[in-house]
Amino acid sequence: MSEQLELLTENPLHWTSVSFTTPEVLKKEIKPFVLLALKELEGCPDSRTANLMNADKFSAVRAVVRHVTRLRSATNTPWNPRDMQTFLEGLRFSPECASELCNLLCTDEIYEHIPKHLRVKPGVVNLQWKIDVSLSQSNINSSVADEQKSKEIMHRDTKVILILTLTNDETRIYRLSISKFHELRYVIASALKSMIVLEKRKCMRRN
Structure with a gap:
């Protein structure tokens, strides 16, 4: 081929x-x-x-x-x-x-x-992230939760904010739950592994 x-x-x-x-x-x-x-x-x-x-x-x-x-x-x-x-x-x-x-x-x-x-699909030139706990803290305060309940609320309502700057000068902002953030990490890790395999293929080598 x-x-x-x-x-x-x-x-x-x-x-x-x-x-x-x-x-x-x-x-x-x-x-x-x-x-x-x-x-x-x-x-x-x-x-x-x-x-x-x-x-x-x-x-x-x-x-x-x-x-x-x-x-x-x-x-x-x-x-x-x-x-x-x-x-x-x-x-x-x-x-x-x-x-x-x-x-x-x-x-x-x-x-x-x-x-x-x-x-060519835009690439990512910069990535920033931060943790938003404002909603979880507000819900904890309003519900007067005990320690166990507070942990559940923190895990459920804490958001990870991703700010991506693309090669076409666009800025994309995403708010992810902790579970979705870990899912994203897994997908990226899988993609990187596939890229490593792909780079070893003959069609991707430049003379």
């Missing part, structure tokens, strides 16, 4: 729902769907998108366009038509639809007007 094909097919479970719809897509629908999906990525959505009768088929093509566009921006390397054709046929597009979509997605000109912050 080539590096590009390995990258395109990295997450097969992501395409399970898409693959149910792709066999129904017609060749004549491919180009209009791609153009509508590109307009969305460019920040100029077409009003016709909201009124499509075959919205499921458009959603399937749009998911492919978004995936391919973001990877194209991240790797900064033109797509190999053979790899792209194999990827699309693996998603159960008919051969003629896969060929039509492949020709469009392997044309570099279609990516020229895609804003960078839309092509």
Whole structure:
């Protein structure tokens, strides 16, 4: 398997729902769907998108366009038509639809007007956190709780506030319960472990 094909097919479970719809897509629908999906990525959505009768088929093509566009921006390397054709046929597009979509997605000109912050998902450049116990202390005082009850209230009502600064200059603020905070820690640890495994794969090595 080539590096590009390995990258395109990295997450097969992501395409399970898409693959149910792709066999129904017609060749004549491919180009209009791609153009509508590109307009969305460019920040100029077409009003016709909201009124499509075959919205499921458009959603399937749009998911492919978004995936391919973001990877194209991240790797900064033109797509190999053979790899792209194999990827699309693996998603159960008919051969003629896969060929039509492949020709469009392997044309570099279609990516020229895609804003960078839309092509690549924003990353985190800064993370701050703090503990908010104001609600738990208020509830403890109002209920005149004993020691055991106070511990339960502290665990239940204490919030962890996360402040994230993203690469697109946005700031996101999240309030999490202690249990949700630990759940987040577990998810991040699992993601980091997966990244370490992924970095060892051949397709991620740069010469």
